[in-house]
Amino acid sequence: MAALVNPGITKLVGNTPLLRVRLFEREFPRLEVYAKAEWFNPGGSVKDRAALAMIEDGERRGALTKDRTIIDSTSGNTGIAYALMGAAKGYRVKLVMPGNVSAERKALVMAYGAEIVYSDAGEGSDGAIRMVRDLVAGDPDAYFYPDQYSNPANPRAHYEGTAVEILEQTDKRITHFVAGLGTTGTFVGTSRRLKEHDASIKTIAIEPDDSFHGLEGLKHLPTAIVPRIWDPSLADEVWGCPTEPAYALARTVARAEGLLVGHSSGAVLWAVRKLATAIHEGVVVTVFPDSGDRYISTGLYGARPR
Numbered sequence: 001m002a003a004l005v006n007p008g009i010t011k012l013v014g015n016t017p018l019l020r021v022r023l024f025e026r027e028f029p030r031l032e033v034y035a036k037a038e039w040f041n042p043g044g045s046v047k048d049r050a051a052l053a054m055i056e057d058g059e060r061r062g063a064l065t066k067d068r069t070i071i072d073s074t075s076g077n078t079g080i081a082y083a084l085m086g087a088a089k090g091y092r093v094k095l096v097m098p099g100n101v102s103a104e105r106k107a108l109v110m111a112y113g114a115e116i117v118y119s120d121a122g123e124g125s126d127g128a129i130r131m132v133r134d135l136v137a138g139d140p141d142a143y144f145y146p147d148q149y150s151n152p153a154n155p156r157a158h159y160e161g162t163a164v165e166i167l168e169q170t171d172k173r174i175t176h177f178v179a180g181l182g183t184t185g186t187f188v189g190t191s192r193r194l195k196e197h198d199a200s201i202k203t204i205a206i207e208p209d210d211s212f213h214g215l216e217g218l219k220h221l222p223t224a225i226v227p228r229i230w231d232p233s234l235a236d237e238v239w240g241c242p243t244e245p246a247y248a249l250a251r252t253v254a255r256a257e258g259l260l261v262g263h264s265s266g267a268v269l270w271a272v273r274k275l276a277t278a279i280h281e282g283v284v285v286t287v288f289p290d291s292g293d294r295y296i297s298t299g300l301y302g303a304r305p306r
């Protein structure tokens, strides 16, 4: 094969750019802020890393074979990632989603040929988890159920990928790591590797500040089914982010820097600013899980920044 030809779309997962974020530079000139631009993954989000790792782990263990359907519950991005990887590798994909996920997400998943089963919107991601467990229990041999909330291959993708990339891209200068909690895979895997490298690196995990929130992709752990992969010992701090300030920061960073990011990136920016007021200097790295174009129909950019 010619050297310039990529052998396939799954090989494009990871190695995302680390972007300098200048939003807080005037206020905190001695603070460097960087973000992993995870929408550069082929499926458009950080979840490509976990989905590919869990599927390839299933293939290695023999748990995933061509006669089985990949099934999981997902608030959207993991579903898009499974749907893409399934199409690329030749597997059927069935996804259980709360009925209220954004229109763009449903359309994307269907474009890759995956099937959607809707769970009760009022029960959120936990309702989807309960429904997928029932479906698998009803016909266990028909499915490969990666269970992103319990599968060690999810954080391992970040332990072996995201964290190693961050250390290389910052020339090992990172002092603080900030990330949102969904399945907790990004935070747990990345923080574990960073702390093994240098125990003085501080880690801050971000969840919504309330069980009723608008931060799609993030989980309010005190009121949710706690993911089995969650390891609270890796978090120096866990902060609850309010929805509106996160939305406002997502709008601001789009207009001020040309970075069109999703709700959960607004949430980590809220946390970076809060951290900045405490530390004033350092090398802070965060993760922007997806792009704002996934949320146009939610009205995220409908209002002017305040």
Ligand SMILES: Cc1ncc(COP(=O)(O)O)c(C=O)c1O
Pocket (backbone or CB within 6 Å): 045, 046, 047, 075, 076, 077, 078, 180, 181, 182, 183, 184, 185, 186, 187, 216, 217, 218, 262, 264, 265, 289, 290
């Ligand atoms: C938009 C968005 N942000 C953040 C996250 C959290 O990532 P993780 O599941 O690795 O905790 C997700 C996960 O689904 C997501 O979709």
